[in-house]
Amino acid sequence: MASPQVANGNGSLSLKKPSETKGKTITCKAAVAYGPGEPFVVENILVHPPQKMEVRIKILYTSICHTDLTVWQGQNESQRAFPRIFGHEASGIVESVGEGVSEVKEGDIVVAIFNGECGECVYCKCEKSNMCERFGVNPMKKVMEGDGTCRFSTIDGKPIFHFLNTSTFSEYTVLDSACVVKLDHGHSLSLKNLTLLSCGVSTGVGAAWNTANVHAGSFVAIFGLGAVGLAVAEGARARGASKIIGVDINPDKFIKAQAMGVTHFINPKDxxxxxxxxxxxxxxxxxxxxxxxxxxxNVLRDSFLSAHKGWGLTVVLGIHSSPKLLPIHPMELFDGRQIVGSVFGGFKGKSHLPHFATQCGHGVVKLDNFITHELPFEEINKAFDLLIAGKSLRCLLHF
Structure with a gap:
């Protein structure tokens, strides 16, 4: 396959010549997890051609989210499936497409989305939901939707499982077309920044804009100042919230949080x-x-009780992997507080992300501060260490 190259200042790419790998199995590098919490093994794997309504992508940039960390560590036994290729936040270029795919073509710049949009099911047709019946977020799903098999395998032919409809810790990956969004026009974002729209920034900003509909002059509290929490702050700042309170046990996060809209900081330890x-x-x-x-x-309870009686709304974004139930008594809901979950910030990937990318390109949401580290893909274990230590928001990995 010809190496893609930057064609212009906004990070758009093109292929020098038609793909030489279409319809063939590709050998490439991937970070394979062989067991819960075990170091990733960067090795050659086989990536098989896309089947009907599937897309094979050359990943250019991928980053690490806490969801990758949680499932890799095996905190929820029901989600364990190894060997596995994690990763769900990435930008790349379409290498080839399977039968029936018409929305993207070879050479298009795309981002992967873990919460797909088929456009045909009852959920996709409902304006009140961003769920998808077949391609919605499902951390227990480990094979392709079409035929129930894997597109990854070891060099000796053993299957490697998929993750969150995406599996971006690989130089090439295969996704259902419902989980691929074309973003090569109408914005001025670099490929690095486009990567952030796959999950973290979209999830946080969307929660503020779509799920909560934060209004000017409002008061906001954010529990957890990782990338998603700070994206919430960015979204609230853009909407004109007058007081944005950040809560975190890591005092080092306050300086970064201030730059992203947080006006007050609370460390529960203090x-x-x-x-x-x-x-x-x-x-x-x-x-x-x-x-x-x-x-x-426990933090969820603090978050709920921080909302004002009568009208306060709590939005749940954290991944609760334990079997513990909500720490809320039903009668506490009669005080007028509400609680709701938010997946991918309420964005319908294919329908909404192109416009969101344009807004980000115009500076409505500032993306540069989210990328705190960049490393070559081979150093993925170091990138995970940075996340575990609370030293990074998004560490961008490049091939």
Whole structure:
């Protein structure tokens, strides 16, 4: 296959000549996880051709999300499937397409989305939902939707399982066409920044815009200042929230958070009283919108009680892998507070991401601060260490 190259200043790519690998099995590098928490093994694997309504992509940039970390560590036994290729946040270029694919073609710039949009099911046709009946987020899914088999295998032919409809920790990957969004026109974003729209930034900003519909002058509390939490802050800042309170046990995150819209910082370790009481004091009774981005049920309770009685809304974004149930008594809902979950920020991938990319390109949402590290793909284990240590928001891996 010809090497793609930058064609212009906005990061668009093109192929020098038609693909030489179409219809053939590709040998390439991938980071394979062979067991829960085991170091990733960067090795040659086989990537088989796309089948009907599938797309094979050359990944150019991929990054690591806490969801990758949680499932790789095996915190939820029901999600374990090894060997496996993780990763779900990436930008790349279409290498080839399978039968029936018409929305993208060889050479198109695309991003992968873990929450697909087929455009035909009852969920996709509903304006109130961004779910998809066949291609929605499903961390337990480990094979392709079409025929229930894998497109990855070891050099000696043993299958390697898929992850979250995407599996981007590979130089080439195969996705259902419902999980591929073309983004090569109408924006001025670099390929690096496009990668962020696959998950983290879209999830956080979308939660503020679509799920909560944050309004100007409102009070916001964000529990967990990772990439998703800071994306919520960016979204709230863009909407004109007057007070954005960030809650995190890592004091080093406050400087970065300030640059992304956070006006107040609370470290629970420094507080003698419950965090929700401290937030109530800062906001005259509670915030309009609280966002739980940690996946901790105890934090979820603080987030819920931080919302103002009568109208406060709590949005759940954290991945709760434990079997523990909501720490909320039903009668507490009679105080007028509401709680709702948000997947991919309420964005319908194919329908909404192109416009969102344009907005980001115009500076409505600032993306540069989210990329804190860049490493060659072979150093993926170091990238995970940075995330575990709380030292990175998004570490961009490149081939």
């Amino acid at each position: 507080e003698e009283k419950p965090v929700y009481e401290r937030i109530s004091e800062l906001t005259d009774g509670g915030v309009h919108y609280s966002f739980e981005c940690t996946g901790n049920v």
